[in-house]
Amino acid sequence: MAPRSRGAKRIADALGFSTPKNHVCLSCRQSLALTRPQRGYASAATAKATVEAPPITQLSPDGPEASPVPQPIFTIKAGVVLSRPPLITPDPHPFETAYYLYQRRLNERLVLPFTQYFYYKRGTPAFEQWRTKRQARGGAATRDIGKYNAYTDEAWNDEVLEGDETGAPSKIVEQLIADEGRAEEFTGTGDPKFAGLKRRTEADEKNDQRSLERSLSRTLYLLVKNKKVAGQSQDESDFWKFPSGTIIGHEGLKQAAQRILFSSLGENMNTFFVGNHPVGHYVARFASPRPGPPPQMTTETSKASDSALLKQEVAQQPDQHPSLVNGEKTFFMKARIMAGQPSLAASQDQDIEDFRWLSKDEIEKAVHPDYWVKVKNMLATQ
Amino acid sequence: MHASSIRGALAQVFQIPLRPTLRNAAGQISTGITTTTTSSFSTSASRAAKKGRGAKPDQRITLIRYFLYHPTTLTPRPLRFSRNRYLRHWTIHRAWNLYRAKVKQARQLELERQYNAMHAANEELRVGAGDGGKLFRKAQMKTGVWSIPERGGGVPIEYARGLVEWMGSTGGLGSSGTGLGAKAKIWDSEWTRS
């Protein structure tokens, strides 16, 4: 048991929770203990948060009226960090490119000569082709080191000068394709010089941030801009956010995240939720308390069961429902998209104004600075 | 460079005398005439002598022997650097080590940041959600995490898509108008949940 949870247990014991509530499991007991005030090292907001209206799972044993100070109340929301993993390798650093060429040429100086007669029979067309191409390369068997032959008097001079393009991957691919001479079979709509191979797409050129074919070497994250709701400040609706929404009924974070994603951006996405636990969180405290979001039911089944509970709760705490909330806590679930694309037209809720696929450094410019500080640590740089 | 001169140069490099058998064998290849294949599995001179023919071992065997058994006394070929060249090499080597170390460290730090963000979120969910840790316990359920996709869990097969250096325009299937290559695309945006 970790020291801090041991401390929490001791607090729980001191407060007299342990003996009468032995049937309650340890983690419940701790969180019960923690809902009580005066926890030295945790922040007040952390210790005193209670969930507001829509989740009915209000377990506070002593109730807000028992504590002397009014506790801040937070709405619990689930967010989705939907990412598209990189599809191509990262762009090489110029030093990497130069170093690999340098090492290839050093290797050429060290290896035994290529045994051409073992692989090509003399007098065959393949041999003649090989021989002419080898001659064009200056006698080197390797095709990716440029014009360099380690068996001549100039063999010492294996370093390329500055500004030389020999080691650039695009150059090497271009030469290999020209060597092969079958470019037009594969070119399609692309550049015949590269046989249609590309690292930048049309989406890159147009900077189409809705497209998933942009920035192939980076992880892209789905960000949305919500439609303006009455009672929301200007700058809150101006900034981009990860898709998020309130938890409804008895659902867990993962189910809530899935529901939110599909109801707001359509179902035509092949996604995979990585794990059941959140990878990051964001706590927003409102400048002034606002009314909590109205309880909403999504499915028929949950409506039936929840309404009963709701009634019960309202009966228990009539003055708390509906009440003001001091902030919201968003827990982000990590998910990956495998195929498909979000669409605003297929959305059920119609609460999204726009969406974008952005990489980490683009997110920094698009979101609110406070939001960025909270979410940046869970995002991948590459 | 002509082939025979290459071989001559190689022979000089490796200090191999060009054997007459090899010359004969090479000559045979160049003319493209294979005189006989009857004794291809026997290279013994005595047998050939009994039959009254010249000792001609199979050229392929000779070639295989020649090219597979390079003299190993001179390998690896000596790599000699002048002082300046050595210092340049040393500089490059040090810079590469430094560069790799920095890349590794950056990766490590990123993983650490992500782990810490996850830890903080779970801790917040445990103590700060105000529901007695109910959401936290639900989030910690590992049911189905290592299951197979057909049973509603596990890791989908699409995860096996590897990184590539270049994206093709035709998916390697040809570019003809109605072929498979015409449909090749980087991202399947038209995917629908059936």
Next chain:
Amino acid sequence: MAPSRAPSALLLHSLRSLAIEKPSTALAIRAFTSASSTCQEVQAERPSFYRNPDPETVYQPRLERKLARAGRPPIGSRRRRMALSQSPRIPFEQLPYQCFQEARKVLVEDREEKLRKIETERARVARVREADPGAFRGGEPFKQKKLASMEAELERLKILADINDPSVKRRFEDGKGDMNKPIYRYLAERKWREYPRKVLVQRITQMNVVPDVVPNVDPIVDVKIAFGKKAVGSGDFVPSDVSEKPCQLTLQAFDRGEKMVTIAVVDPDVPNVETDSFDSRCHYLASNITISPTKPLVDLSKLSPGSQVLLPWLPPHAQKGSPYHRLSIVILQHKDNIPIDFEPAKQKVERDGFTLRSFMSRHLLTPISASLFRTRWDESTAAVMERAGLEGANVELKRKKVEPLPYKRRNPSSFR
């Protein structure tokens, strides 16, 4: 395959030849010009060069002779000088090789980062130094400890900033490193610890200097012994006539600052016939010697007799028949680098029967290094002893014949 931009053979040949650290400006400017302009410039320079040839680049025999007559002999081989005179003299850092330049970019960036770190660390050290010791929980000792660890970190950063510089490496390999700078001290120590220190430790432990003369020693100072121009390795036999005059020591320290040391040369192998054992004798003792990484040379004959030399040099000598004598050289550091009181120490010290341990405990000294050389009877020992006014040169020590016990006799009388 399309040919890459091939550099011209002339340029490559010129690059191949040696680049010099300090190029003459006129030559450095015409780095990448065509051959014709080079010729013109050479022609323009010619008269001045003939009148005033450079010993670095002269290669005509006539001019070489002229220089040699003028007392400035040409430097290096003629082939090297010729190559130098025909090279474009691009500084090493600017050689236009792609991978090299990319590597330098990485290294320069890293160095800048390290320099920034050094600046912040310096500011932190200054802040702690200014701070009132009462502000720390441990008071003044805690502050000193904190300062020491921060200084060590600063030194480490200084080393890291320079360790990847090829010019530093070149200068160190040429022996031109400035021992005031942390990087050269670090490189010198690394080189010393790689092999010479291992040899030194092996010698002083195998020849039992460590338990016999000093209780223990962890060498942190390199000791090199030389008699005149003759260098002596640790543990070598030195002829008596060579060691008649005091030796010169090179005490190379590798950490910053000066050290106040005492040098003792002790011979623990003086045979004592009465007790049938060996005595110890001090051949040389000098205190209050200051060494630093930049001033490692200590000439034992040139130390001041009035304030440093406690016991002057007694030539090492071994009587005929005695086993070899180990002349152990022990370097002892003073506590807090405070000089010891010379006069009382001089009155107290005795040459014969000298024990280094009691001297160490009396003056609070710590051994920081040790070395030794050996001496034995040779042809010149008698003359050396006579010149030094020592007696006993005519005595030959012999092993006492030990009568074997009767049952161990080879050929006892009972066998006959």
